[in-house]
Amino acid sequence: MNEESAFLDAIRSKPDDDVTRLVYADWLDEQGGKANADKSAFLRLHCELSKETSRRRTKTRLKQLDEIARVLNPVWLAVVSRPPVENCEPQFKFQCPKRWDRLQPTDQVDVRFCEACRKEVYYCPNLSQARDHAWQGHCVAVQLGLPRTPGDLEPPRMLVGVIRVDPEELSPPEELPTPPIRGSRRRDQRRS
DSSP states (O other): OOHHHHHHHHHHHOTTOHHHHHHHHHHHHHHOSHHHHHHHHHHHHHHHHHHOOOHHHHHHHHHHHHHHHTTSOHHHHHHHOOOBOBOOTTTOSSOOSOBGGGSEEOSSTTEEEETTTTEEEEEESSHHHHHHHHHTTOEEEEOTTSOOOTTTTSOOOOOOOOOOOOGGGSOOOOOOOOOOOOOOHHHHHHHO
């Protein structure tokens, strides 16, 4: 096992441990390179967010986090991210109190277990996958950095209703020609 795998295993087993995250960020900086610098910045921002009290600074840092997440590997993000859990409507009348990093890890990197709702939660690296899971009733954690819109996980709505039309606006139906009558039934029966 290499050093990076050891850091990721440690974060996966203790996701609230910011000390491990910061040591990992330092290690990434020592390795050099743009990808490692982005990972390090992402980890440091996550740690800062967990201590932030100002709404304005939180909003700014979340925006920075989203920008960095756009260039990072989704599998790596599934281990280190802290996105909220979404689509947990059947069990909660309010937003689920859990975050991805606070859920019980499973054998799969992109699936965790929520003790509160007793369901598996799926980490989704794109909105298409998130919608698929959400439409099946699954709880999801959507990767940071994806452009989102309100209600983007809801199933499409069908328009059902009655359209009002003023009868005067309708043109009269064209008359259809009546088919020729071949004769009465008795005459048809005599021929056979």
